[in-house]
Amino acid sequence: MTDVRTLLHNSAPTPRRAFDMAEIRARARRGSIRRVVSWFAGIGIVIGLGVPVGPGVVVNADRDSQDAIVTPDGGATRVETADGEPVAGRRPDVERDASRAGRVGGAATVNPTTTVAPSAPSAPSSPSAPSSPSSPSSPSAAYASGRSCSVDNRGLSAGEQRSCRFTATATGGAYLHSGGGGEPADVSPTGEVSVTRDGVTTKYQMSDAALFAGDKSVGCGQKIIKPGDVVEVVLTEPAAGGGDAVWTLGAGEGWGCY
Amino acid sequence: MGRGQTLAATCESQYPRLVGMLGLYCGDRELAEDLAQEALARLCRHWPRLPTPDDAERWVTRVALNLAKSSFRSRATRRRIIERYGPSMARSHATAGVTAEALAVRAAVAALPERERRVLILRYFADLPVADVATLMRCPDGTVKTLTAQGIARLRSAGLEVTDD
Numbered sequence: 001m002t003d004v005r006t007l008l009h010n011s012a013p014t015p016r017r018a019f020d021m022a023e024i025r026a027r028a029r030r031g032s033i034r035r036v037v038s039w040f041a042g043i044g045i046v047i048g049l050g051v052p053v054g055p056g057v058v059v060n061a062d063r064d065s066q067d068a069i070v071t072p073d074g075g076a077t078r079v080e081t082a083d084g085e086p087v088a089g090r091r092p093d094v095e096r097d098a099s100r101a102g103r104v105g106g107a108a109t110v111n112p113t114t115t116v117a118p119s120a121p122s123a124p125s126s127p128s129a130p131s132s133p134s135s136p137s138s139p140s141a142a143y144a145s146g147r148s149c150s151v152d153n154r155g156l157s158a159g160e161q162r163s164c165r166f167t168a169t170a171t172g173g174a175y176l177h178s179g180g181g182g183e184p185a186d187v188s189p190t191g192e193v194s195v196t197r198d199g200v201t202t203k204y205q206m207s208d209a210a211l212f213a214g215d216k217s218v219g220c221g222q223k224i225i226k227p228g229d230v231v232e233v234v235l236t237e238p239a240a241g242g243g244d245a246v247w248t249l250g251a252g253e254g255w256g257c258y
Numbered sequence: 259m260g261r262g263q264t265l266a267a268t269c270e271s272q273y274p275r276l277v278g279m280l281g282l283y284c285g286d287r288e289l290a291e292d293l294a295q296e297a298l299a300r301l302c303r304h305w306p307r308l309p310t311p312d313d314a315e316r317w318v319t320r321v322a323l324n325l326a327k328s329s330f331r332s333r334a335t336r337r338r339i340i341e342r343y344g345p346s347m348a349r350s351h352a353t354a355g356v357t358a359e360a361l362a363v364r365a366a367v368a369a370l371p372e373r374e375r376r377v378l379i380l381r382y383f384a385d386l387p388v389a390d391v392a393t394l395m396r397c398p399d400g401t402v403k404t405l406t407a408q409g410i411a412r413l414r415s416a417g418l419e420v421t422d423d
Contacts, residue, residue: 003421004410005382011363012278012383013287015294019273021266024295028302248328 143167143230148252153189156237165232166252173256174221174233176206176249189237191249193221196230206249222256265305268314269298275384276322282379283326285368293329297322319384320394323376366416374409377402 002010146166156162176191191206204221225231235249273294280290301318308314367375373395380391381402392399413420 001419001421008383011360013281015277017291019270024298027299
């Protein structure tokens with residue numbers, strides 16, 4: 001019998017590549033340049049499109065049922081009862097997205113019958129599109145069909161939110177994680193994944209590595225989403241600011257405990 | 259010793275430690291070396307903002323694990339690595355200077371659920387106390403202890419003869 005400490009120390013790999021400070025410094029410089037380029041690229045997208053689309057939101061829609069592209073949400077706050085009725089907060093972002101319809105570059109929400117390539121989100125052809133979640137008699141009609149979506153906190157200010165949503169076409173989970181990228185702050189962004197099934201909304205509150213459903217800690221969201229579920233993902237930057245690490249919250253196929 | 263020299267010395271001392279820690283976490287030495295270098299590169303960029311050089315170890319540990327967590331998120335990647343370091347590979351790699359037992363341990367650790375793996379590595383490889391692990395993982399001390407017990411139990415069920423501490 002061996003104790004865990006000895007076992008791990010005896011089994012851990014040792015570096016084969018020799019330590020090279022010059023290489024690390026060069027890598028640090030390359031990283032700094034990449035960050036500056038990314039920043040300017042982000043600014044370029046915002047200027048070019050008129051609204052901040054693109055960075056921070058990824059929607060993986062079904063190839064044959066792509067019917068909406070979701071933009072980052074700048075600050076919608078939504079509180080729901082168990083049946084999915086919004087009871088407080090600002091206008092749900094889907095309403096705001098619909099109001100953008102017709103604006104050049106306002107690639108927010110499109111008519112559910114329109115197919116849009118994910119790499120080229122175009123302006124919606126009709127402002128009629130999705131029904132507002134303020135009257136979610138048929139929530140699945142309001143959100144795009146998709147397998148997953150994710151948002152990250154790049155560019156978010158303290159207290160701001162970013163969201164995406166979809167009607168699931170596959171089983172999946174949810175996870176909030178940091179990809180590093182900078183200074184880890186003491187307070188990380190928080191995530192909330194709302195899953196509406198048969199008119200009942202379950203909310204999963206997520207912090208760095210813990211995901212809670214109601215009072216019961218489940219660690220992470222494994223297979224909490226089934227086909228037909230209406231899923232909304234909201235990432236909130238902490239009020240005190242979350243440092244410069246990049247955090248990503250995703251839900252749907254490919255996300256979950258691992 | 260100047261601050262620049264301290265940075266180089268810190269990086270040099272942290273490099274093998276990070277490779278070991280990340281190697282256990284990922285089960286892949288090459289990936290671990292790459293992630294360790296990336297974490298140290300970020301430490302270089304962040305160095306002027308560190309309150310004291312003593313904070314470097316904790317900072318770079320956290321960044322390194324976050325990098326590993328992110329790169330290891332794909333279940334497909336994980337499966338690939340477990341297959342690569344699984345029992346059959348343990349036998350075939352025994353001649354490469356790594357014992358079959360070490361490879362079996364790496365495979366068992368790599369197969370643990372992420373949080374259990376992270377807790378065990380932070381507690382027993384990085385030698386952090388429970389309170390520090392809890393701070394890094396942003397969870398209560400009790401959760402760290404529970405995950406530790408679960409992780410050890412899982413290592414035992416994988417056939418490793420291991421005591422608690």
